Amino acid sequence: MFKLISITSLFVVAVLSVFKNVYAADLTNADEIVSKANLVSYYAGNDGRSEARMLIKDAQGREQKRQFTILRRDREEGGEQDFLVVFSRPSDVRNTVFLVAKKPGGDDDRWLYLPGLDLVKRISAGDKRTSFVGSHYFYEDVSGRSIREDSHQLLETTDKHYVIENKPLDTNSAEFSRYIAWISKANFLPEKIEYRDENDTVYRRVEVLSSALIQGHETVTKSKVSDLRSGGSTTLEFRFQNYDLGMDQAVFSERSLRKPPREWLQRGQ
Amino acid sequence: MKSKIAQARLIFTVVTFSLSSLLYAADDWGDDAWGEEEKQGAIVHGFIETAVGSRVSDDALISDDLSLAEVRARVEAESYQGDLRLSGKVDLYADGVESGLDIYLREAVAEFSLADNVDVRAGHQVLTWGTGDLVFLNDLFAKDWVSFFAGRDDEYLKAPSSSIKLSAYGEKANIDFVWTPIFNSDNFISGERFSYFSPRVGTQVAAPNGKLVPEEPSESFSHGEFSARIYGRSQILSGRSTEWALYGYRGFWKQPNAINSNNQPYFSPLTSLGASLRTNIASGIGHTELAWYNSVDDGGSDPLIPNSQIRFLMGYEQELISKLNLGVQYYFEHILDYDALAANDGGSIYRPDEHRELWTLRLTYRAMQDNLTLNWFSFYSPTDQDYYHRPSVKYRFNDQVNLTLGGNIFGGEQPHTFFGQFEDASNIYARLRWSY
Numbered sequence: 001m002f003k004l005i006s007i008t009s010l011f012v013v014a015v016l017s018v019f020k021n022v023y024a025a026d027l028t029n030a031d032e033i034v035s036k037a038n039l040v041s042y043y044a045g046n047d048g049r050s051e052a053r054m055l056i057k058d059a060q061g062r063e064q065k066r067q068f069t070i071l072r073r074d075r076e077e078g079g080e081q082d083f084l085v086v087f088s089r090p091s092d093v094r095n096t097v098f099l100v101a102k103k104p105g106g107d108d109d110r111w112l113y114l115p116g117l118d119l120v121k122r123i124s125a126g127d128k129r130t131s132f133v134g135s136h137y138f139y140e141d142v143s144g145r146s147i148r149e150d151s152h153q154l155l156e157t158t159d160k161h162y163v164i165e166n167k168p169l170d171t172n173s174a175e176f177s178r179y180i181a182w183i184s185k186a187n188f189l190p191e192k193i194e195y196r197d198e199n200d201t202v203y204r205r206v207e208v209l210s211s212a213l214i215q216g217h218e219t220v221t222k223s224k225v226s227d228l229r230s231g232g233s234t235t236l237e238f239r240f241q242n243y244d245l246g247m248d249q250a251v252f253s254e255r256s257l258r259k260p261p262r263e264w265l266q267r268g269q
Numbered sequence: 270m271k272s273k274i275a276q277a278r279l280i281f282t283v284v285t286f287s288l289s290s291l292l293y294a295a296d297d298w299g300d301d302a303w304g305e306e307e308k309q310g311a312i313v314h315g316f317i318e319t320a321v322g323s324r325v326s327d328d329a330l331i332s333d334d335l336s337l338a339e340v341r342a343r344v345e346a347e348s349y350q351g352d353l354r355l356s357g358k359v360d361l362y363a364d365g366v367e368s369g370l371d372i373y374l375r376e377a378v379a380e381f382s383l384a385d386n387v388d389v390r391a392g393h394q395v396l397t398w399g400t401g402d403l404v405f406l407n408d409l410f411a412k413d414w415v416s417f418f419a420g421r422d423d424e425y426l427k428a429p430s431s432s433i434k435l436s437a438y439g440e441k442a443n444i445d446f447v448w449t450p451i452f453n454s455d456n457f458i459s460g461e462r463f464s465y466f467s468p469r470v471g472t473q474v475a476a477p478n479g480k481l482v483p484e485e486p487s488e489s490f491s492h493g494e495f496s497a498r499i500y501g502r503s504q505i506l507s508g509r510s511t512e513w514a515l516y517g518y519r520g521f522w523k524q525p526n527a528i529n530s531n532n533q534p535y536f537s538p539l540t541s542l543g544a545s546l547r548t549n550i551a552s553g554i555g556h557t558e559l560a561w562y563n564s565v566d567d568g569g570s571d572p573l574i575p576n577s578q579i580r581f582l583m584g585y586e587q588e589l590i591s592k593l594n595l596g597v598q599y600y601f602e603h604i605l606d607y608d609a610l611a612a613n614d615g616g617s618i619y620r621p622d623e624h625r626e627l628w629t630l631r632l633t634y635r636a637m638q639d640n641l642t643l644n645w646f647s648f649y650s651p652t653d654q655d656y657y658h659r660p661s662v663k664y665r666f667n668d669q670v671n672l673t674l675g676g677n678i679f680g681g682e683q684p685h686t687f688f689g690q691f692e693d694a695s696n697i698y699a700r701l702r703w704s705y
Contacts, residue, residue: 090668091314109510116424118397126552127588134639
């Protein structure tokens with residue numbers, strides 16, 4: 001009898017402690033949640049490589065495709081980082097290379113290499129919220145919007161999500177008046193983001209369609225952005241992702257614009 | 270020659286009709302998109318393009334109203350042999366205006382690394398550097414002005430040259446050194462497709478009588494072209510990443526603007542030194558560039574050889590409103606030793622001004638998910654009182670097919686100025702391209 005009670009009480013204690021852990025894991029500070037989500041989404045490992053392809057659909061169902069490889073290296077966790085995007089398809093953007101030095105809190109440095117003219121073109125930091133190579137993604141979606149550009153408020157904590165409202169500090173810097181992010185409590189991936197205009201109408205939605213655990217990092221493998229005004233959408237798939245490959249800072253230089261670093265672009269490192 | 274051109278025009282007509290039927294072709298990649306291309310051997314791409322352009326008014330000197338009528342088939346192949354990259358681009362084309370059926374080698378290069386931080390790119394290649402938007406100071410690599418004026422794709426403005434490029438990369442700075450063993454001039458306006466103003470004759474001229482046939486420099490090591498650039502990025506302006514560069518060139522003027530003792534145009538020797546900066550300013554990009562063109566006419570007294578010049582450029586571009594970008598540039602060319610030139614050219618009424626200024630404006634608007642691009646580029650010179658407008662509209666039907674409509678509109682107060690002389694070259698054009 002005594003034994004049974006003690007087992008029962010052990011069980012109760014165990015269950016309670018599990019619950020306690022769950023409750024303890026519920027964060028209440030919006031900035032902390034957003035900061036974790038930012039690290040999970042854009043800073044996994046010290047560096048990373050992924051192949052990607054996009055399927056761009058317009059409202060009439062016409063399709064276009066883009067295929068590219070992304071390399072990333074963090075200079076500082078949660079801070080400055082570099083991206084190199086090398087296009088392979090379609091043939092009119094083949095060998096076009098995009099380089100970004102991301103500087104949260106400052107102006108990003110961005111370059112585009114156009115192989116037909118052997119031209120290294122610098123792109124202004126201002127037009128980050130414009131279409132990334134004709135897709136419904138913005139340049140800023142690829143390299144990540146700095147979390148310092150918005151104020152964050154925790155609206156709600158559900159079973160699975162932290163629901164965060166984000167408002168731009170500089171209202172002229174973005175086309176939205178606010179956006180709501182559903183951030184997974186389990187892995188901190190923003191599973192759904194809805195952008196609202198000045199009339200508070202949702203006009204743009206970004207969703208994670210699938211993710212996988214890669215080298216211990218929860219990683220998006222498929223996402224979709226929908227333009228609810230035009231009816232168009234872009235699906236983005238990632239494959240062959242690796243982290244902590246040991247890339248050097250020199251990979252993210254003008255040299256790589258003209259001569260993309262095959263060592264890192266090829267699969268199977 | 271005439272029959273070759275007639276043949277080219279026939280091919281042009283047939284291909285244009287068959288290409289039009291491809292407008293809404295399916296756009297499947299037709300294979301496993303995730304397949305790793307390099308393991309499939311050489312990667313082959315290219316396009317077929319048909320283009321037609323017409324003068325907007327008659328040129329009394331050239332009977333043909335067509336400024337562009339051609340079909341072009343591009344084949345591009347790329348292959349890796351270990352760390353050696355081989356790349357070739359060839360155009361087969363039927364040109365109904367100038368040359369009939371022809372082959373154009375765009376690129377044939379081998380790229381490899383000599384050491385960890387030293388790259389070599391050898392062969393027929395397009396080379397570009399400098400900060401200007403369609404204004405070139407320290408970029409003395411060959412340009413194809415005939416293609417540019419006729420409305421071919423922008424990429425043809427940069428002509429390829431057979432060169433060896435050596436690039437070394439360091440922590441603080443990088444160095445490019447380019448050797449072009451045989452001088453490669455611009456593809457200048459020679460009077461064949463477009464007429465030009467000849468200051469020697471004092472009137473507008475065209476082929477056959479007015480065809481510009483310059484004397485080429487003889488081939489020797491010292492008659493090659495040597496170009497160098499030292500460049501890097503630094504935080505010299507309050508934490509912004511600023512790109513800086515120093516340039517040097519030893520070769521020849523890229524246009525035949527000197528006259529020899531046989532009264533024939535030739536390319537006189539030129540050395541140049543320059544520098545540029547480019548950085549983020551406000552929410553846009555600012556750039557500035559300086560070049561000193563040192564001609565062989567020391568003192569500037571020989572009117573048959575161009576004088577030395579100082580060239581200066583500054584520009585700024587930014588997004589005005591969403592999807593609309595504006596770029597403005599101010600440029601000047603200052604002729605050195607102008608008094609000596611003026612004292613020795615017999616009071617020529619066609620003598621260029623001592624100080625030539627040029628403004629450029631670029632407006633780019635993208636719509637329909639970037640499938641539609643409206644572009645306007647203008648050159649305007651307040652000192653020459655002439656202009657060159659380049660409007661264009663490009664529509665991308667799908668990943669394979671796009672259509673470009675545009676114009677090249679020249680004009681000016683006087684018939685002999687830089688852009689004014691090309692008033693009768695003003696044209697509108699259409700290009701339909703199918704890429705594979």
